[in-house]
Every structure is written in structure tokens, then in C-alpha cells.
Amino acid sequence: MGVNQSGLPLLGSPAFVTTRLDFVVNWARRNSLWPMPFGTACCAIEMMASAASNFDLARFGMERMSFSPRQADVLICAGRVPYKLAPVLRRIWDQMMQPKWCISMGACASSGGVFDVYSMVQGIDTIVPVDVYIPGCPPRPEGLIYGLMMVQEKIRRESLANHAELRAEDPLAAGRPRAGDQEVADLTGPFGNSTDQNRVSGLVATDAVRRSEDRLP
Amino acid sequence: MATRTIEYGVGRNPEMGPGGTLAASPTEPFDAPEPDLGSETMLVNVGPQHPATHGVLRLIVELDGETVVNVTPRLGYLHSSFEKLGEYRTWNQIVPLTDRMDYLAPLIYNCAYVMSVEKLMGIEVTERCKVARVICMEMDRIFSHLLWLGTWSIDVGAFTPFLYAFQQREKVYKLHEALTGARITTSATRIGGMMADLPEGWTQGVREFADNLPATLDEIDGLLRHNAIHIGRTQGIGAISAEDAVNHGLTGANLRASGVPYDVRKDRPYYDYESYDFEVPIGCHGDCYDRYLVRMEEMRQSIRILHQALDRLPGGPINVEDPRVSLPSKTDCMSDMESMIHHFKLVTEGIPAPDGDCWFSVEGSKGELGMYVVGDGGPKPVRWRIRPPSFVNLSAIPKLSEGHLMADLIVINASLDIVLGEIDR
């Protein structure tokens, strides 16, 4: 806080000005989030229920569902994403303006869920960066609202000082897998769901499931 | 067969011609020669991410001006390979997959699937289970039609019915939750019965829902039925003749709106549907307005069935008492060696189904929902095939929308009541 990217103090009263500016900007940003509902399956129905009268997303300044990605702040990916839909999701993410956040709603979007099959993306974090994962199959509307509030909390802690770092985007990477080959393999490897019960039950020898970053030096 | 033919009641403004254009156009007296604009058509892409496609359907529309020349639907944007996954699951493990397929009427799918497997295995479920499943299926028919009503009214330009419909849907969500613990993904059925018996006070909740729903339906109907905009946008739009509808394989409300009284509940009754007193609504014109009327009437008939089923719900066990099929009670498991062995074998090995194949269909909320199961004597299916009603219904959309306006295409698509989870499977 109070320093710019090069680490030098800003002019004037740096700490005070940027903190207050951060506060105002983040307050404005987090209380008028416009979600882009990328609803595909069951979770989309719960998303509709969240927007309807009983749960009323409007209480959080999020009732304005923006079906155009260019005017949206939060991508809510609700439901399973097959490989055939992957380029569409990636394109929608690329079309959204900065600052933008992404919520992966439900088990299928977060990890593939029960659909460990040939046609399904095993977690949208292989395609777009995800800020908040909401577990559940599907998550209840309260879960979605809590996830959106976590995005708000995340925004509250952001600072303009490291804006360039937080909001960096490589235009050349558009349309490319966000995760590298090894990471995709690790993220999507057999994780012990019921199609691989033999591995879990120890009947077939297998290595422990690890992500590449998790390995100790 | 008890059917009820529904007449329009209110027609469109006589000055309006088909397609919503004024028959006596104010520009006619000028009679200016239409400029020759050539014959080039334009392609418009709708979807896969579009709020009016009800999911991730993609329609490539060829337009001449604003008139639809051709529609090419492109599917598969939600292909989750349920059928392949089912081949790796035991018979009971497939139940949770079924409600993720049609998340608008999950209990109908749960029931239809286990009914097909029970037919293959030759299991006759208990009377209480039959009536409980009828209650579940009729409740979810209403549940699904309410969502259709909400999205349909959004597509014709009204937002209020969506909020009204969702208030009623929340009541069904609560009933689902009381029954199974989940709001949408119910997985309520098991082969040979239900996951658990109906909870205490649940039938009373269903009765209250069935008592209160007609008021909401009347309210929504009052907003739409005589509404000039609604009528102008739906009467005469997307009409299909009875012959064509049958040839295209349409089922459910879409077929009945064209005047064909085909309803699986009446034609191939299951679970004593022949003993319930209800009518099958039939339309006269086969257009979008008729589909609206038929679905509204279907909800009212479902309420009638619900009342009758609640009245006749018998006591007794809900699961068949066959140790090869049903799990023993927890108490038996803990105290009785034989029950424990049955429990262990059922959980680890699953239920073996006989060698052979079986087709079973029920009247789902979208149309005829068929399940084709092939067993080989083992605990997993060789093939589990779903006959998806909305997949076949949607295949008629190029025929339905030809010659209509682009805006009508959205209404036609909404009137078919599709769910993409089931189309792409």
C-alpha cells in the first residue's frame, strides 16, 4: 500500500491517498458486479433460482445479468463444460474487459465432477483463470451468493498499486490452454472417482496423485 | 380415452394477418414497387451462449431480410457421455446420473430409469411405491412446466410470470429437499423402491402445494392468455400438422397441440394410470399458442392426479422385500448375519440383471421418455440408452420456423420446451 510498482513512494501523501483511492475504487467495483452467466446445465437452474425472488441476487448489486461478455465483470461458469464448448468459454473470457473475475460454480466446472469421460473438460481452470470455486452438485443459491461475496471480499483486498500484476493478460495466450501439458495431466489425472475404484482401493498399484507444484524439492 | 380439446377462446385481432403483420397494411395504398434487393441471404449465428437458446444450443439461421429461410441446429455443446458412463456403473449407481440429464424434472428421470430396469429384472414394486412414484412424477411435471412457463414468458417479452413461477418452484424445491436432501439432483429412486420412505408430513406439503398452485396458474394465465401481445406473437406461429408432427417423431405437449391424442399414460398405462381420472388436453392448430394452452392444461390435470394419488397412498413397505434387490434395514444389518451378508453383497457387487433387453417409456414432461436397457447377466449394463424427447422434438425446428420471422424463431424454440442436458446427453 502506498507504493507503486517500482517500490518508490508516490507523490503527495502516498499511503493515505492510495489506500483511500483503493477503498473507493474497490467499494464501487464490488458493489456493482455485473455477472456474465455462462450457464450450461443443472447449476444454471440454481443460478436462475438465485436471481428469482426468493434469493434475490439484487440485494448484492448483482441483479443485472449481463448476457454480453463485453459489459460483464464476473464470469459465472455454471455447469459442465465439454471440450466442444471449451473454445466458446475461452472466447467469452477473452472478450470480457478488465477488471474481471471468474467463478467456477459446481463440481463439474471445478473438476469435471462425475464426468471423468472423453468429452468433458476436467475443470475450467485448465482454460480460464478461476478466482472462486463453489463446491456442490449443484451448489445451493446460498452457495452461489456466498461465492459472489467471496469475490467481493477478494476485490476489497485488491490494490491499484499492483494492478498491472493482478490484471496482466497476455493477448498472445488467447485461445491457448492456460495450464501447461504437465499441469493439465496432473489436474485431470485419475483422482479416484468411481470409474477408477481399483486404483483407490489399492488393487492396482499407482503413484500418489500430486500436482506438479505440490512436490517437495 | 378422456381427452379435452382446447379451443383458442380468444383469437388474434382480425386486422392482423398471419405472422403478426397487419392484413390491411397502412402502406398498401401507396403500392410502391418493392425494390429488387437480390436474392442474397444472410447468416446469423444464435448461440451456443445466448440467453434465448435455453442452454448451449447453437442455431445457424439463414435469413432473407428478416424471414427465416433455413435453420441449422448444431448440438453437442453439452455432450456429457451419460450412456458411456453408464456402462461403467452398476445399475443402482446410474440413478444419480439420470437427474443430471434432465435437471428440470429430475424425479421423472429417476423413476423412468428404475422402471425400465425393474421391467428388465421382472420386479414388481409395492403399491405404496407405485403411488409415491406417481406423486413424484406428477409433481415434477408441474415443476418442469413451471420453468418452461417462466422462460417462455421471458421469450415472449414478459418478466413477471418468471418470478411468479419461480415462487411456486421454490415450494417444489423444498419438497425435493425434504424427500431427498437435494434441491435438484434428487436421485430419489432405487431399483425395487425408493431411497427412503416419504418423510413425515411430506404428503401434507404436496397437498398444500397442489392446493395453492391453481391460484398462481390463474394469475399467470390471466397475464398471458388474453394478452394481445402474447396472442399476436404466438397464434399461427410455428404451426405443424398432425401428420407431420407424428412423422417428425414429436411427442408430449408438442404432439398433442397438433391434435394427436398420444399420451403414454393413456396408451400404455403404467402404475395404474388408467385408474386415475384425468384428461389429455388436445390442441386444434398445432401452433405456439396451442402448445402454451396444452401445457397450462396439463399442469391442471397433473394437480388432479396429485390429489387422487395423495388420497389413495397406501401404507406398507415402500421397497420390495427381496434381499437380492433391496438393502436390509440398518437394525437388521447390525444384528443379523444374513442381512449383513446381503448388504455387503449388494453394495460391493450390485444387483445382477438378467440377460436381455428392455424398452420402457413413460410420459415425461417433455414428451415420451424412453429407456432402453441391455443387460448381460452382470451388475452393469451393456447398453443404457435414453430416448430423449427434446432431442427429437428439436429436430423439427427447421420445419417449424421456416418462413417465420427471426424473432418468432426464439418463440418457437421456447415453445418446444427443450432441455439441453437431455438433448446432448
Added chain:
Amino acid sequence: MNPFDLVAQGPAPSGDATRAERGANEAEPGNPTVSALRARFSDAVLGNSVTAGDQDVVHADPARIGEILRWLHDSPAEQYDHLADLTAVDYGGGRPIEVVYQLWSIPHRRALRIRCALPLHALEIESATGIWTGADWLEREVFDLFGVRFAGHPNLRRILMPDDYGEGHPLRKDFPLRGRFSRAEQTRRALNQDPESYYVPGEIGDRVPQVVAAEPGDPSLAEEDHGDEDD
């Protein structure tokens, strides 16, 4: 007969060609169409059975299926005007793939199932689109997922999988559950799809995409053996 008696016999050996018929009992067909079919197409009807208690199945010669379906649809005594379902079953182990027609006659309220066994080296059968328009997408789906070709189909392309899907036909028994490529390769291919393809007038209907299939030794193929089909 108690169906569980069959279960007690245990699964049939996978090479047993008669296993598909084992579940059938010898009861008389309840549907008069079966005997009418046998009388009219005595050489093309290879057999009939009753499964699941009361369901009539006719095993037909795939070479003459068009004729049979046409007669079933048009003949005034039959009028099977509703094609309820059209699908296929792969039993695995090199056995033939069966195409299954599920018919329903709305006027006569009768159901009939027709099964046609197609050997794996000749997966082609006459299209039913000329009889029921609704068969169009169902046949495309069978082609997509099983690789059965329908002669005379106006637009036989993949329907659920991407047009240039290179891994084969997913519902075949030899297709692993997670697909043939590694996840990384599947993701890369998915993101390299062009969402705008088939968006030009000439391309919507008839462009046949170039399918890039992997050779057996291709590193993009998944290393591990994913699924055990007999599992």
C-alpha cells in the same frame, strides 16, 4: 420364468453367439404383426423373441430392412407411424453391432422392436429418413457414436461430437472411457477448434472435415490404459 434363474447361471462367455437370445423365452408373440411379418417376409425375418415379459422383438435381415420398415409404416393393418427410437448396441468382443428400431403404432396401440445385426466389417444399413423424418438426427447420432453408416441419409455427419473429432466412435466397446488422447492433447485440440467454422453458406451442409487421427505410436495418445471394458 424367474429372471433371476438366468442370473444364477452367471454371465455367458463372451464368445457365445447365442447369448443375446438367452433371455428370450419361447412364448407366443403377443403382437399380431410378428406373424404377419413372418408370413410376408419369410426370408428376411431371421427370428423373433419375447423379452422382458411382453416385448416383441423381430430379428431382421439388414439387407432388406428398408423394405420391411416401409411395409410396417404403410400397410393399413400395421401403421407403425411413430418411430419411438432408433439406436444401436455394441456387445463388444468383435460381435456384430445391432441397430435397434423401436416402433409404435398410434392407431393400433402396438409396439414392436426390430433388431438388425451388422458385422463390424460392413457397418452399413439403409436409412429410414424416407419413411420417418424423425429418423434423421437419430441416425446421425448412431453414426456419430457407433460409426454405422446409413445409406441414403441426406446429411450423415457427426452430431454430438465435433466434426473433426479424431478419436473414433465413443460408444464402441473398444473406446476407452476417457478417450484415446491424453487430457493435455484433448484440451489442446479443443481450444484449437474454430468456433466459427461451418459458418459460411457452402459449409453448413456438405463440407466434410479433415479428421486428423493419431497413429498408434503417437505420443499424444494417452500412455496409460484407461478403461477395462470387461470391468
